[in-house]
Amino acid sequence: MTERSVHQSILTEEIIGLIQPKSGGIYLDGTFGGGGHSHALLEECSPQGKVVAVDRDESVMAFAKPLMERYGRRFEFVVMRYDQVAKLGTSFDGAVLDLGLSSDQLDASGRGFTYGRNEPLDMRFDSTKGQTASQLLSQTNAQELERIFREYGEDRHGGQLARKIASRRKIAPVRTTFDLVAIVGTTEPKVLSKIFQALRIAVNDELTRLKQGLTAVTECLKPGGVLAVISFHSLEDRIVKEFVRNSLEPLTKKPVIATEHEIINNPRARSAKLRAGKKIG
Numbered sequence: 001m002t003e004r005s006v007h008q009s010i011l012t013e014e015i016i017g018l019i020q021p022k023s024g025g026i027y028l029d030g031t032f033g034g035g036g037h038s039h040a041l042l043e044e045c046s047p048q049g050k051v052v053a054v055d056r057d058e059s060v061m062a063f064a065k066p067l068m069e070r071y072g073r074r075f076e077f078v079v080m081r082y083d084q085v086a087k088l089g090t091s092f093d094g095a096v097l098d099l100g101l102s103s104d105q106l107d108a109s110g111r112g113f114t115y116g117r118n119e120p121l122d123m124r125f126d127s128t129k130g131q132t133a134s135q136l137l138s139q140t141n142a143q144e145l146e147r148i149f150r151e152y153g154e155d156r157h158g159g160q161l162a163r164k165i166a167s168r169r170k171i172a173p174v175r176t177t178f179d180l181v182a183i184v185g186t187t188e189p190k191v192l193s194k195i196f197q198a199l200r201i202a203v204n205d206e207l208t209r210l211k212q213g214l215t216a217v218t219e220c221l222k223p224g225g226v227l228a229v230i231s232f233h234s235l236e237d238r239i240v241k242e243f244v245r246n247s248l249e250p251l252t253k254k255p256v257i258a259t260e261h262e263i264i265n266n267p268r269a270r271s272a273k274l275r276a277g278k279k280i281g
């Protein structure tokens, strides 16, 4: 069965402009998601270029099937994290990482990524491994929970929330998104989105993966190959900015942001920042 992704890719033209895919080249999409960036890369590197896409969420395989059918051997999809790409044993002419989660995961995965619907609090990209958000909230001490909310959610009241969770879980586990919303005690989207972001980052160990992934992907680039990365919040952007500045020849002095036109059509693009650099050597 094939499915259609509802995810609208972000900064696609800008990514293509930076990577400049060519026929005969081989490109990595490290965060396949709905496949929009892979599709654009495949079109641009035709007729002979190739795209290898990876994603740690095996459910996105459904969106890879139409590309396999259409592009045959020019397209390959592997379920893996982008920090593991050395296992592919391929050298790439360019790579893209589009961080965070896709609209498909947010809207329809049923994994509790959003405070807007009552779902089990899972939040794992790879639902076959590791601790769910609900388990993390039951098993993590209040001090560590405070760190997660303060650091990953940039929430000054992280301590208060950690204490509320620690006392609530003595009565009953925090199982669902609405359980968590009730504990937070507000319906304010700004507050809730930061708390959900913090938990998701912790559950998926996203910042460690990002640091390791930037190095791993760069090691797989050919000299002169371009790495382009889209981030969605300042914690990610800080890591990407430092990496591009210190380990690559920067191609973006300032982050590239979406045009007003793109933001009107796709509000998720509002917080996107694209940075890119060329592998030296």
Ligand SMILES: C[S@@+](CC[C@H](N)C(=O)[O-])C[C@H]1O[C@@H](n2cnc3c(N)ncnc32)[C@H](O)[C@@H]1O
Residues within 6 Å of the ligand: 007, 008, 009, 010, 030, 031, 032, 033, 034, 035, 036, 037, 038, 054, 055, 056, 057, 060, 080, 081, 082, 083, 098, 099, 100, 101, 102, 125, 209, 213
């Ligand atoms: C914003 S979406 C990508 C959207 C995609 N660029 C498109 O055009 O449709 C991010 C994707 O990265 C995946 N992801 C997150 N962390 C990952 C990691 N460490 N390794 C591989 N994939 C990851 C998520 O599962 C999600 O599908």
